[in-house]
Amino acid sequence: MARAVALLVSLLAFSNAVHCAFSPTLIMDMAKVLMDNYCTPSKLAGMEDAIETASSNTEILSIQDPNTLAGVLTDGVQNTIYDPRVKVTYEPDYVPAVPPPMPEIPPEQLAAVVKATVNVDVLEDNIAYLKIQHIIGEEMAQKIGPLLLEHVWSKVLPTSAMVLDLRYAVSGELSGIPYIVSYYTDAEPLIHIDSVYDRPSDSTTELWSMPTLLGQRYGSSKPLIILTSKNTVGVAEDVAYSLKNLKRATIVGENTAGGSVKIDKIKVGETDFYVSVPVAKSTNPISGKSWEVTGVAPDVEVNAEDALDAATEIIKLRAGIPATVKAAASLVSENYAFESIGEDVGQKLEALADSGEYKMISSRKELEEKLTADLAKLSADKCLKVRDNSPMMLPSDISPEMLIELIKVSFQTDVFENNIGYLRFDMFGEFNQIPVVAQIIVEQVWNKVVDTDAMIIDLRNNAGGSINPIAGFSSYFFDADKEIVLDKLYDRPSGTTKDLVTLSELTGRRYGSKKSLLILTSGATAGAAEEFVYIMKNHGRAMIIGETTSGSCQPPKPFPVGDTSIILAIPTTHSDTAQGIAWEGAGIAPHIPVPAEAALDTAKGILNKHFSGQK
Structure with missing residues (x-):
């Protein structure tokens, strides 16, 4: 009511002139039109009381120009009920339009x-x-x-x-x-x-x-x-x-x-x-x-003038979507690491395409997002998705100086009290110049910690990367006198199982199997990093401290989907154990569970206590 009263009071404020230009009931009549006809009466609450209040006002309207008055009335109404469709006009020659009957046209x-x-x-x-x-x-x-x-x-x-x-x-x-x-x-x-x-x-x-x-x-x-x-x-x-x-x-x-x-x-x-x-x-x-x-x-x-072109592009995109989704389904069925899951996901994804689930897609981005969401939902595997970028590789022509600087910023080392080594890196890299890179890493990183009496490897922020360096890196923590099978990796596309074994020859010196090794993990530790943690834990070579790892997957491989430029990332390999799934999808539980931010202090405390007991 207060808003309606305010409207009429503000309009009646113009009623100060001594010459009557228009009917003094104009505002009340206008308000009654709204009260009787406006489509949302709840927005007019209190208007009747406002009309009654205003009806006792004997002042005459002061605005002389009718079109100006109509504009003022329009502004007052629109600002009160917040509806730009309501308009007041002055039209002395207005004749209501009556649709003519349709003539008999040949x-x-x-x-x-x-x-x-x-x-x-x-x-x-x-x-x-x-x-x-x-x-x-x-x-x-x-x-x-x-x-x-x-x-x-x-x-x-x-x-x-x-x-x-x-x-x-x-x-x-x-x-x-x-x-x-x-x-x-x-x-x-x-x-x-x-x-x-x-x-x-x-x-x-x-x-x-x-x-x-x-x-x-x-x-x-x-x-x-x-x-x-x-x-x-x-x-x-x-x-x-x-x-x-x-x-x-x-x-x-x-x-x-x-x-x-x-x-x-x-x-x-x-x-x-x-x-x-x-x-x-x-x-x-x-x-x-x-x-x-x-x-x-x-x-x-899009701008109205561009709408037709945009519409035809959407239609062309949609014409190819069923075939694209079915091609993705076939790729998953034939290549996903866990065969029964892959076949089930493929069948369900194809059924979604047949059901019309994808018929309202309007852009390639939208298609990729829905395809990724459906794959994650059907497989419960966040690694199975449309790939959003290509793996980064170092350019072949990178200079030795640039390579050294890159490695320096990629690795963090320290030597703590009691000669405890600390090594942190956040990605298992894929390199074109393997011998050159290995030599630089040994000289710039490894040699700083290899002579310590115990080591902490910090993988709390390691998101994974390439599986290729795992066998070599793991080998540094075992002795050279015998070959050890680190893990068995089953490859779905070929249907074969490959042994991941320690290497007999390495660049630089080994850390060996006798010195203490502690690995820090968090919920962000994923992919190739989890494979390394799994190997070290499974072989009793390291104590794991921190949080359960991500439960990600072996590094997925890229598959082009049909004739499109869409690339599907499919995990094709998994750790093959007699017990079934090793860590993919489940993660690796630590020996000593602590919040990730407390893992380093916990590890240092354990080693310091160990070394103090030896003295």
Whole structure:
């Protein structure tokens, strides 16, 4: 009530002149028009009390110019109920428009009118293009239906996809909403499309899809793109919003105008002022919301002039998506490290493609994100995904000086009290110049810690990397007198198992098997780092301190998906043990569980206590 009173008081503040230019009841009459007709009465709470308060004011309106007064009244109403659709105008010559009855036009002339007002074309790749500027009602559609079928619908019906252009649609009839929506849905089951509340009659009309139509339906399976602009208004907005919420169409273009399903221009009392009032309100049964005022937001936002090109690109993308998803499913079935899981994931992913789960995809990025999400959900393996980048390799022409600096920043070393070595690195690298790199690492890193009496290897931030250095790195912590099988790796594509063994020859000196080795882990320790931790723990060579590792996977291999540029990362190898899964998906539990941030102090404390006991 306070807001409504404030509106009338602010408007009546102009009533100070001594000459009566307009009816003193103008504001109260205008308010009554709103009270009786505005589509959302809850926003007018307290208006009746405000009218009664204002009616006792005998001041006359002071603004002399009627158009200025109309502007002031418009601003006052819009700022009070926050609805830009409500407008006050001064129109002494206004004559309400009455739609003329449809004249009896010869069929050939009517056909020419239909051709001129509805733009229809068949674009490249069998894409229909249908441009509509006015959405006709059911009654009119029935009258000119045969002509529409002959000159418009017969051309687009055989196409494989459609672009419905509503960028210039500025008018329409309410009964046309279910009529046009029904052509893009199935006959059964009937669909509740919209509910429209009419304020003057205080009644709600439910709009449902139609069980029978003139001619064939376009159906619910072929791609449908609707083009919109900031000028798309009214009934066309309702059509776009309905088909969007039914997930039948993708909206491409600009946010629509935010109009109304019905706006009446109502005379204010006996004056020449009129109020344009939205008298009906649309509420979508799926979203529970309305497109009015805010407009219909596009699924793919582009400038209106670029919308058609964007739409055709989306349709072309969608045409290849089923084959792409099925190609991905086959790759997983044939190559995923765990055979039974891979086959199950492949079958379920293919079923998703057949079910239409991917039919509303609008960009390659969206396709990659959904494919990754579905693979993770079906496999419970976060490593099985669309690869977002290529593994980094050092350029072959890198200078020795640059290589030394890179290695220096990639490794961190220290020697603590009691001659305890500390080595941290956050990635197992893949190098082109293996002998050269190995020699530099020995000289710049390894030699700083190899002569310590115990070592702490910090892998808390090691995200994995290449599996290739694992055998060599592990070998430094075993003796050279015998070959040790570190792990057995099963390779799914070849169906073979390979022994991962210690190397007999290494660059630099070994640390050996006798000195204490502690490894720090966290929930971020992943991939190749987990394989190293697993080997050291499984062979009793190291004490693990920290948190359970990530439960990631052996480094996945890249697979191109079909003829696309999409690359699928598939784990093809797993640690082969008699007990089944070793660490993939489960992680490696530490011997001494502590928060990651406390792991280093815990390890130093254990070793310091050990060495102090020896003294």
